[in-house]
Amino acid sequence: MRVLLVEDEQPLATYIAAGLRKHGCAVDVTHDGQQAMDKSELVPYDVVVLDRDLPVLHGDTVCRRLAQRGAARILMLTASGAVADRVDGLALGADDYLGKPFAFAELVARVRALGRRSTPASPPILRAGGVELDPARRAGRAGGPVAGPDPQGVRGAGTAARRGRCRGERRDAAGQGVGRARGPVHQRRPDHHGHAAPQARRPAADRDRDRRRVPHRRMSRLTARGGLTLVYTGLVLVAGLLWLGLTYLLLRNNLRLSYPVPDAGVGTRLRAQAIADLLLQAGLALLVVTALTGLIGWLLAGRILRPVRAIADAANRLSAENLSERVPVRGPADELTTLAGTINGMLDRIQHGVADRDRVLDSQRLFVANAAHELRTPLTTMRTAIDVTLDGEPGRAELLAMAADIATAVETSRRTLDGLLLLARSQAGQLRRTPLDLARVGTAAVADAAGRAAAGTVTLRTDLRAAPAGGEPVLLERLAGNLLENAVRYNHAGGSVEVSSGTAGGRAFLRVVNTGPPITAAEHQRLFEPFVRGAAGGTRGAGLGLSIVRAVVTAHDGEIASSARAGGGLDITVRLPLAG
Template sequence: MVRRFSVKARFALVFAGLLLAIGALMLVLEFLLVRAALPTQTEPDEPGVPATSSSPPTSSVVLGGPDQGRAAAQVVQHNIAEYRADVLNTLAAQSGIALAASVVLALGLGWVAAHRMLRPVQQVTATARRLGADNLRERIRMPGPRDELTELADTFDGMLDRLAESFDSQRRFVANASHELRTPLATQRTMIEVAMAKIPPGSPARRLCERLLTVNARNEQLIDGLLVLASSDRGLRARTDVRLDEVARQAVAVHRASAAQRGCTLHVELKPCVVRGDRLLLERLVGNLIDNALKYNTEPGSVWIGVGERPSLSVANTGPDVPADAVPGLFEPFRQLAGDRAGPQRGVGLGLSIVASVVRAHDGTIEAVPRAGGGLVVVIDFAGARVPDGESARNSAAADSENA
C-alpha cells in the first residue's frame, strides 16, 4: 500500500517547491548579471600596457621593454581571472546555502500555515468522529468571517440538524407505535385466558387458545424489545455508578430456574466492577445475553458468565456451531440463524440488537466469536464507562459494606 502524504505535508512541500523554483530563477539571473558586470580579459593593445575592457584602476606604471610589459599584462590578466572566478564561486556557494536554508524555512512556515488554515477542517473532523446515532446534538458553530471553511461548517451543521430530526422522528414513531400496540395485546391476552378457563382441557379449541397465547407472548416480547431498543438508541440522559458484578449476579439468580429446566449448568465468576451508566439498561443487557445463551444451547449444556475488573463482561455457551461469517448479522434487528438455533423457543430477533445498542450507549465495544466445539462467546468491554480507580475502589467497598 502506497503511503500518501497528508494535506499539511503536501501544502508545505508545494510551498517549499514554489519558493525553491522562484529562488533558483532569481539566483540564476543574479549570477548572470554579476558575471556580466565583472571585469573581463582582453589582449593588450600596446606593448607594456595592459589593456582590459573593464579592469580595476591601478596606479602602477609599467617600465621597461616590451617583454616586461607583456609579462606584467599577463600577471594582471591572471589576477583578473582569479578575482572573477573567486567572486562567482563565492556567489554560487553562498546563494546555494541561502536557497537551501530558505527551503527548510519554507517547509516549516508552510507546515505552520497549513496547520492554521486546516484547523477548522480538523474541528469538523473531530465533531464528526464524536457523533453517532445516539448523539446528534453537538454542532460546530464555527466563528469568524464568512468564507469557504465557515460555509463548510454551516453546511455540516445543517446536515446534522436534518439527521437529528429524522432520527428523532423515527424513534418517536417506534416508541409511540409500541405503546399503542401494548394495550390491544394485553386485552387480547386477557380475552384468550378468559376463554381458556371455560374450555375443557384437551379440546381443539383449547389447543388453539394456547397457540394464540404463544403468539401473543411473542408479540409482547417484540413490542417490549422495540421499546428498549428505541430507549437505548437515544443515548443516556444520566449516568450513575453501577456495580456490574451485582447486576450479573441478580441476572444469574433470575435465570437459574430456566437453566435447570433446560438442563444447563451456569458457571459464574464475578469480580467487583463499577461502571457508569444506566442500571436498567445494563440489567436488560446481561439478561438478554444469558437468555440467549440458554435458549440456543444443547441439553445438557453449559453457560459461562464472567465479570472482570477491566471492566468487562463475557458470556459463553455450548450449542450448535455458529458460522464465523454469520456472527456480525446476529447483532442486527430481526436477524436469526436458521437451523438449530431457530427452535420452538426462538425469540423475536431483538435480543443481541438490544445488547449492541446498550453497549454503544455506554461507549463500550462488543465482540462475538464462535466457540470451539459449538456455541458463541460474547465479550463486552466497558472501557468508555470506566470509573477512575480510586472512585471504583471506594464505590465497591461501600457497596460491599451495604450488602454485608
C-alpha cells in the first residue's frame, strides 16, 4: 500500500512514517501542501494522511483538490478535533478523520481500512424501458448498438433514472406508468361492528371555550392617550360646573326685575324661571363644549404622544442581532427630543459595547483553539514516539533517539506555556512601571542572541543610544529578546541584524532591522497574530514572539510599527513614552 504522509511537524512525521513502514506500507513524506499536490500528480497513492494546518498551501485546499481527483482515500490527521472541525473536514472530501493525540494502533487500523477501499467501485448500469446507461463508460444503448460517450446526456439521463427509482415508479405489463397511491395513510373507516368512525379529537382551545359558560372579559387598561383625554375633558367639565354654580349663586342673590310687578309672588316666580332658563342653556352649552374638548383632547394627546410611540416602535425593533435602529429626533428641543437623544446615545454605547464584546470573544475563541492546537502537537509527538519505538524490540540507539525527541517536544511545550503565561500577564492590567534605559535592555538582548547568531552566521550590528523609558523590566526585556530571536531565527546564512535605540518625537524607541526571506503583504498583516509562523530555516518557534511584543507595547501605552523590506526581512520599531 502506498501512503503519502503530509505533516509539517518533522519529528512527528518521522515517527509516523517509521511506524507505517513497520506495518508494510510504502510511505512518502512531505511537509507542505504544495509538495503534496506535486507528489500526488506523479504517484498513484492509495491513502493520503493529511494535516490541516500546512504551510504554503493549506490542508483544506489540498483535501478539496485531492477529493475532486478521487484517486486516493484521504485521512485527515489534525489537532483540531472538535465536532465542527470533523464535520468540516469530512465535508471537504476527507474519507476519515482522526484527532491528535491518537493511539498509533488506531492510525494503522484506519489506514488499512482506507486502503481496502482505495479502488472506487464502478457505478451500476441503469436500465429503464429498453434503455441502458453505463455511467462508468459514459455510454448508452437504446435497443441497438452502444452509443458514443456523451458526458452531459448520460449524466442527466442517469440522474433522471435514479430519481425515478427513488420515487418508487414502476411499470405494468402494458408499459403504462403506475405511481404510488396518493390516498391518506390513516383513513377513518367504520369498523366491522357497524359503529360510526371515531371523530377527531377537538383542539384544546375549543374544549376550553365550551366549558366556559360565562365569558370572562378582561378589562383593558386605559392608554396614555385616553388618560390625557379624560384629564383634559374632566378639567373642562369641572371648570364649567364651577362656573354654573357661581353663576347660579350670583343670579339668585343679585337678580332684580327691571319693571314693577304688582304681586311679589309673581316677581319671585319670574326670577326663578329666568334663572332656570339660563342654567338650562348654560348646561347644554357646557355639554357641547365638553364633547368638543374631549375630541380636541384626543387629537392633542395623540400629537403629543407621537414621539413616545416612535420611541416604543424603535425599541420593539431592537434585538441582539439588530442594534442599528435609532429613535427619530424631530421637532423643537423639548423634553421628548432630549429623551430621544439620550436613548440614541445609550443605543450607540450598547452597539459599540456589543461589537467590542463580539470581537474580544472571537479573538479569545481563536486564541484558545490555537493554544489547544499547539499544546496537542508535542503531546502527539511524544505519544507516537513511544508507540512506534516500543513496537518491537528497540535497541539502545532507538531509545536514546526517542528520549531526545521527547525532550525536544517537552521543551516546545514549555516554551509555548511560558509564552502563553507572559502574554496573559502583559494583558492583565496595570503594570509596575520602573525607570529604565532601552539601550541597556537592547544590549542585554544582543548578548543573549550572540550565540544563536554566530551559529547561523548572522552578523549583529548595534547603534544603541540612551532611551529613557518607564515600564516593567521583565516584560521589556522579553520584548527585546523576542525581537532579536525573531530577527535571528527568520534570517539566512550571511544575513545581518541591526539594533538601534534613542529618542525621537518625545518618545524612546528600540528598532530592529533584519535581512531574511521576502514577506508578502498578506503574511506581514498576520505576523503579530498568535501562533502565526514565518518560513524559518531552522527550528520552529511557538508562533507567539511578535504577538507578545505587541501585547507588551500595548500594555505600556506605546506604539509599534513594522514594514517588510524590499530585499527581504523586517523593519520593526517600538516607541514607548519617556520616563517622567
